Amino acid sequence: MAVAAQECGGGLDVINAWDNCLGSAGHFHWTMPKISGKGVVSGGEFCGLMSYFEYKSPDAFKKCFVNFGIWGPVWSGPESSAGRKKVSAGATYSGYVYTKDDQDKFVRQPNGDDSTAFEQANWLRSWQWVYRLQMAARTCAEYRQSTWDIAFQRLKNIMALTSVDAWLPAKARNPGGAKLTIGDVITSERGAAVLLRLHVRWSGALSAASKGKEGKGKPILHDAIVHVLGDKTLKDTEGKPLDWEKPASTWETSHEVALVDAMVHFTGVLGGPKQVASVSNARFWPFVAAKGSLVLKKIKNEATATPGKDASTKTKDPKQDEKLVPVLVGKDTGWVPKVADPTPYGPKEERGFFKPYG
Numbered sequence: 224m225a226v227a228a229q230e231c232g233g234g235l236d237v238i239n240a241w242d243n244c245l246g247s248a249g250h251f252h253w254t255m256p257k258i259s260g261k262g263v264v265s266g267g268e269f270c271g272l273m274s275y276f277e278y279k280s281p282d283a284f285k286k287c288f289v290n291f292g293i294w295g296p297v298w299s300g301p302e303s304s305a306g307r308k309k310v311s312a313g314a315t316y317s318g319y320v321y322t323k324d325d326q327d328k329f330v331r332q333p334n335g336d337d338s339t340a341f342e343q344a345n346w347l348r349s350w351q352w353v354y355r356l357q358m359a360a361r362t363c364a365e366y367r368q369s370t371w372d373i374a375f376q377r378l379k380n381i382m383a384l385t386s387v388d389a390w391l392p393a394k395a396r397n398p399g400g401a402k403l404t405i406g407d408v409i410t411s412e413r414g415a416a417v418l419l420r421l422h423v424r425w426s427g428a429l430s431a432a433s434k435g436k437e438g439k440g441k442p443i444l445h446d447a448i449v450h451v452l453g454d455k456t457l458k459d460t461e462g463k464p465l466d467w468e469k470p471a472s473t474w475e476t477s478h479e480v481a482l483v484d485a486m487v488h489f490t491g492v493l494g495g496p497k498q499v500a501s502v503s504n505a506r507f508w509p510f511v512a513a514k515g516s517l518v519l520k521k522i523k524n525e526a527t528a529t530p531g532k533d534a535s536t537k538t539k540d541p542k543q544d545e546k547l548v549p550v551l552v553g554k555d556t557g558w559v560p561k562v563a564d565p566t567p568y569g570p571k572e573e574r575g576f577f578k579p580y581g
Contacts, residue, residue: 225416225508226251226423227374229501235360235370238353245320245333245347248356250374251423255347256319262338266296271316274298276369283365291355294321294329306330314380314426316373320347378415381422382406386430390448394468405429405444407471413506414483418444420505421490424498434493441493447485457481 224233227250231237239247244257244267254267273295277284288294296310296318306329311317320332332347333340346352359366385402396403409418421428425441434440451457457465459477467478483506491499 225505226419228508229420229505230423235367236357238356240348240353245341245344246352246356248360249370251377253373256333256341256344258338258341264333264336264338264341266311266317266319268315268317270295270318270320271310271312272370272373273320274310274316274318275373276366279369279372280365283363287355287359287363287366292322293332295319296321314384314422315377320344377422378419381418381429382409382415384429386432387444387448390432390445391471392452392468395471395474397472398470403471408474408482409479411476411479414479416505416508417483417486417502420502421486424501425494443486443489443493446489446493447482450485450489451481454481 227233230250230252231248235249237248239252243259245255247254247267247269249269249272251268253269253272255269256264256267258264273284273288273293275298276287277295278298294307296308298310302309307321308318308331321329322332324330333344335341335343360370382405384405387405387408388396388402391403391408397407405418409415418429421441421443425443428441428443430444431440431442432445433442451465452467455464457477459465459475465478465481467474487499487502487506490502
């Protein structure tokens with residue numbers, strides 16, 4: 224929900240049909256097939272959702288899509304002999320829309336890889352198909368469950384990425400030789416929300432090590448790691464320098480907070496101020512800001528009236544002289560203030576992201 228709130232306002236029936244794809248819907252506004260600025264057509268993640276939905280709930284899929292003449296790619300098993308390809312699987316799942324011709328053969332939409340073919344498939348942007356997508360979300364429980372399943376599967380796939388293994392000190396790696404995953408390094412739900420938001424916005428943000436030949440890459444996680452490893456001013460909650468030269472499994476919450484802070488910073492450097500606001504809103508959801516960014520800030524914990532006593536009698540817990548609250552900062556892309564108290568992330572043993580899911 225932290226990311227869906229940024230993409231679709233948390234509504235599965237919120238549909239886009241204005242940009243370089245043939246419509247989008249769902250938690251992360253999964254796209255129909257799209258076209259690049261260079262006129263190259265590629266598949267979309269909404270088609271991956273359609274594929275999974277058909278695999279899990281074929282009867283409901285027929286009601287929502289087949290009865291109106293469209294299919295997605297094949298989820299599992301062999302590709303259709305009638306011309307329907309298998310879903311493209313990675314950290315995300317994608318493919319194309321299919322219709323049928325008068326010979327009962329599947330026809331890919333767009334039926335070509337150039338702008339002309341894309342324009343011929345523009346009917347997928349019509350109000351009729353916007354309505355079909357809205358009604359699937361509003362009336363079909365199986366469709367809604369499939370969107371949750373595919374969203375969570377994406378998060379699991381992200382957390383299993385091993386790009387960080389090559390970027391961290393040798394002493395931080397697993398003693399047994401297995402590569403470190405992003406999930407070994409970022410273990411809180413707040414941290415996972417930042418990772419997911421970045422991946423939805425730029426899929427290469429968690430795996431790229433440079434801007435690439437054209438200088439358009441977003442190596443956000445890589446640059447964040449490089450920075451924190453070289454920043455000798457970072458301290459733990461006891462005021463001691465953060466030690467990155469030990470197994471990542473023994474890192475404290477302070478390590479994660481510092482790394483997430485750095486990711487937010489490099490989001491601004493590589494993506495601009497608006498993206499900082501979006502990532503910060505995901506990090507601190509359900510607290511959101513329309514402009515600027517949310518950060519945690521310590522404020523004085525004022526005394527409050529004691530329940531059951533005269534309102535004039537005010538007390539406060541002496542251990543709670545300060546408390547952390549989300550506050551709004553401007554559009555500046557400079558460093559987010561350091562979070563000295565990692566309390567919002569919870570004790571490390573209580574914040575393993577996958578524990579509730581088996």
